Amino acid sequence: MKYDVIVVGAGIVGLSSAYYIKKYNPDLNLAVVERASTYGQGNTGKSAAGFRDVFTSDINFKLSNSTVAYYRSIQDSGTDIGMKFCGYLFLLRDKDPREDHFDEIGKKTSVRIIDLEEIRGINYLNPAPDSESAELMSLPTIMSAVLGENCGIIEPDLICKHYFDECVKMGVQFFFNFEVESLSLDPVNKLDFPGEPFLWQDKILRSLKSGKREMQADGFVIATDVWTTSLLDPTGIDSHIRPKKRQVFQVGGENIEKMVFDDRFTGSGICPFTILPKSGIYLRPAPRERAFWVGVADDIQRDFSLVEDPQAENAFYEMNLLQVIRSYYQSFSSAKLQSSWAGYYSYNTIDKVPYVFRSLNMIIATGTSGSGILKGDGIGRSVEAAYSRKGKVKLSNGLEFDTEDLGVRDRRIDPEKIIL
Ligand SMILES: Cc1cc2nc3c(=O)[nH]c(=O)nc-3n(C[C@H](O)[C@H](O)[C@H](O)COP(=O)(O)OP(=O)(O)OC[C@H]3O[C@@H](n4cnc5c(N)ncnc54)[C@H](O)[C@@H]3O)c2cc1C
Structure with a gap:
């Protein structure tokens, strides 16, 4: 052939x-x-x-912003690709979010600054972890947030x-x-x-x-x-690339469901894809499963090995992610780990x-x-x-x-x- x-x-x-x-x-x-x-x-x-177009690199912005626009045109033309513009909510330690590159990003795409008062209005979020946890895990207090509005979730x-x-x-x-x-x-x-x-x-x-x-x-x-x-x-x-294992943990429960469907920021029917101020841990709303998908791009101590059928480590969720998440979101203490899976990022390490x-x-x-x-x-x-x-x-x-x-x-x- x-x-x-x-x-x-x-x-x-x-x-x-x-x-x-x-x-x-x-x-x-x-x-x-x-x-x-x-x-x-x-x-x-x-x-x-x-999906998001919140990137610091100009070329990453161009690739993502144009891709989001194309995907949106597919969805608008009647082919459902599961796009929901629920936003990306970056919870930040700094008082002024502009210190975190968002000033520059805001010149290119739609971002909204969320002040402390609005954050305090989220009754299930605790912006200031208790002092013992904060000290032990170096957890910052959330002082502000930025919502990327041209962002959300999709069905690959x-x-x-x-x-x-x-x-x-x-x-x-x-x-x-x-x-x-x-x-x-x-x-x-x-x-x-x-x-x-x-x-x-x-x-x-x-x-x-x-x-x-x-x-x-x-x-x-x-x-x-x-x-x-x-x-x-x-x-x-x-x-020119190296692989790193990346894991997703699906976490659900009654209180989690309420969080997933809290759409106060965008009116999209679901909460934003939320990034915590510690280690980039994220909570991705999964409305079909009425749960969150939790993940992180951990760096030091995560090796570069590649195996054919990578497994998620539930202990990694319990001992690493959960400890941080529940300091900000009490509801996660009683939430259930429902499933998990793992794949790889192909990193351009430079x-x-x-x-x-x-x-x-x-x-x-x-x-x-x-x-x-x-x-x-x-x-x-x-x-x-x-x-x-x-x-x-x-x-x-x-x-x-x-x-x-x-x-x-x-x-x-x-x-x-x-x-x-
Ligand atoms: C846990 C996790 C979370 C992620 N979250 C996001 C996210 O939120 N948003 C986002 O945009 N991206 C995310 N990514 C990254 C995203 O999944 C990848 O960047 C993207 O899927 C790469 O696409 P690809 O086509 O290059 O790779 P793949 O989808 O891996 O496709 C490569 C294909 O090549 C095939 N193949 C390999 N070797 C051979 C061979 N010898 N012969 C024939 N076929 C072969 C494989 O079977 C595979 O189907 C995430 C990845 C992981 C693992």
Whole structure:
């Protein structure tokens, strides 16, 4: 089987990449291969599924703001993708939230400053943890908050379905249960001599193998998230990313339910995705489950290992997250841990902004650093721009940037400071 382009990986990045390459190059013969039995089963399916455009890095803002705009247009056109604009509420230790980068962010998107009086009006929130807990765990007193208004929650399987359906309509072919075993390089000009390719030969990727199946293409998109490293390593091409396990704990109960459906800030029917002032612990409303999804991007002491079926550690919730959360929210003391799961962030450890770069005849898209769904549309457009060798990435809402900005060699990025 020979294609013009094969995309490896049918997560949000592979799907949106396939969609834009086919959309702007309709004559190309395009296939997507995926080792799972359907799309969206990797980290896309494990995520906390929040969206925001509250980022310090300009390029992260552009990717997220344009993606939110695109997703909103899908939802408004009648395809339900579960988007709820419930906001992101950052509870802050500082009296003046502008000290926490929000002044700059407020110039680009809609944020509202919430003062102490409004915070005190939330009867189930205790802004000042008792002194013993505060001292033991270095818990700050909440002094203010910022509400990101162009933010909320989404259903990743439905946004994946949108791209998948559109790809199928355009004639993209999908091959599931196709696990690419390794990427082996061939010489561009083959001599049929043992030991090829030699140092002095130009190299190219021509085909992918999965068991007895083989597929050939002229170009490839590697959209395999944390698994990109093991695919690329044998070729000597650096993925520039490292994996970290990330966990989600679903917590429910009668008092929790009341919090989930308290929509005083946005009128969206649910409370905001809330970020505590300690360690970036977040509470994500999960209205379908009438519960919260609790998570954190823990850093020191969380190793960079990668296993195939990562498990959530309930003791991590009990001994780490719960101790902090219940100091601010008493209701969590009696709440039930209902379920939990784990996946990975593919971290760009330098600037926490995605990579989209070309190497040989491959475009590599990875390093989403925990926010690939909410940037999914922008990343797909960036892959298309890199594939088509366009100088600029043009985003859904008219914003743009240089295609090389997300690359490796001529990367021009301001590092991201708000990672959740
Ligand atoms: C706990 C958690 C919470 C998160 N919360 C959020 C959030 O709130 N908002 C947000 O935007 N993002 C969030 N993320 C991050 C988000 O999930 C990722 O950034 C995004 O899913 C990356 O998409 P992807 O397509 O690159 O990766 P994936 O969805 O992992 O897709 C990669 C695909 O490649 C396939 N694959 C791998 N190797 C091979 C192979 N050899 N052959 C064939 N196929 C292969 C995999 O099966 C997989 O389907 C979270 C992630 C986690 C783990």
